[in-house]
Amino acid sequence: MARKKRTKKTETGMEKFVFPPIPKPVEYKGRFSREGRSLIVVLDAGHGGFDTGAVADYKGTRIMEKDLTRAIVSYITKHIADDPNIAWFLTRKGDEFVGLSARTKELDRIKADLFLSIHINAAPLDRKGEAQGMEAYIARMDDEVSYSIAEELLTALAEGTSLLLREEPIKANDNLRVLHNSIRVLDNSRQSYSRLRPLQRGNKRLGTPGVLLEIGFIDSEDLDYLLCEGNLELIGQIIAERLKDLAGRMKGV
Numbered sequence: 207m208a209r210k211k212r213t214k215k216t217e218t219g220m221e222k223f224v225f226p227p228i229p230k231p232v233e234y235k236g237r238f239s240r241e242g243r244s245l246i247v248v249l250d251a252g253h254g255g256f257d258t259g260a261v262a263d264y265k266g267t268r269i270m271e272k273d274l275t276r277a278i279v280s281y282i283t284k285h286i287a288d289d290p291n292i293a294w295f296l297t298r299k300g301d302e303f304v305g306l307s308a309r310t311k312e313l314d315r316i317k318a319d320l321f322l323s324i325h326i327n328a329a330p331l332d333r334k335g336e337a338q339g340m341e342a343y344i345a346r347m348d349d350e351v352s353y354s355i356a357e358e359l360l361t362a363l364a365e366g367t368s369l370l371l372r373e374e375p376i377k378a379n380d381n382l383r384v385l386h387n388s389i390r391v392l393d394n395s396r397q398s399y400s401r402l403r404p405l406q407r408g409n410k411r412l413g414t415p416g417v418l419l420e421i422g423f424i425d426s427e428d429l430d431y432l433l434c435e436g437n438l439e440l441i442g443q444i445i446a447e448r449l450k451d452l453a454g455r456m457k458g459v
């Protein structure tokens with residue numbers, strides 16, 4: 207079968223960008239059990255359904271954050287699927303709306319070790335195009351486990367892609383509240399979940415470690431990179447490699 211072209215000619219002869227098909231995520235079929243699985247991760251593709259997240263026009267096509275995040279999460283699942291140490295739970299599998307509390311509902315039941323939320327940033331309206339790069343949000347700066355995972359993910363993404371790191375790449379949630387509701391998910395998860403898991407030994411009061419990644423700005427040249435063939439998969443693959451490494455290190459903890 208011929209490979210689908212990423213642009214098509216419109217009636218006026220202009221090249222119009224065509225958003226690549228989003229692969230279905232690989233679903234985890236096993237039980238969420240400690241037996242044999244050293245890392246249980248909740249993968250959260252930001253936004254969905256009527257909640258498009260940030261939007262931008264790219265060569266005549268409306269690009270929505272919800273599609274970029276879903277594609278990245280699908281690629282993460284593709285690249286962790288063969289790892290015997292990881293179990294994963296998806297907060298959404300397609301383009302459906304999922305409320306914030308629903309996103310963390312299963313954290314307790316599946317005894318998750320990590321909540322990982324994927325987002326794409328957007329600058330405020332009056333500063334469009336002025337900001338670019340990646341950053342991560344964690345619930346509190348003194349949450350050392352979440353901080354170190356955020357640092358590890360950002361470092362790997364900065365090394366493996368041409369996306370830059372923001373000047374202050376890891377922030378606590380207070381700054382984010384105005385931009386995204388999702389950070390409340392992190393707060394909620396911390397209140398409802400206090401089980402001591404290997405990942406958070408010595409950090410019990412903080413609950414499930416959580417990291418919200420903002421992978422570039424949709425209204426900057428970051429979007430050129432994100433929409434370049436293969437780069438969304440590369441990002442998913444890099445995150446997957448870090449999760450595999452983490453799972454390997456947690457084995458036997």
Ligand SMILES: [Zn+2]
Binds near residue numbers: 260271325386
């Ligand atoms: Zn978002």
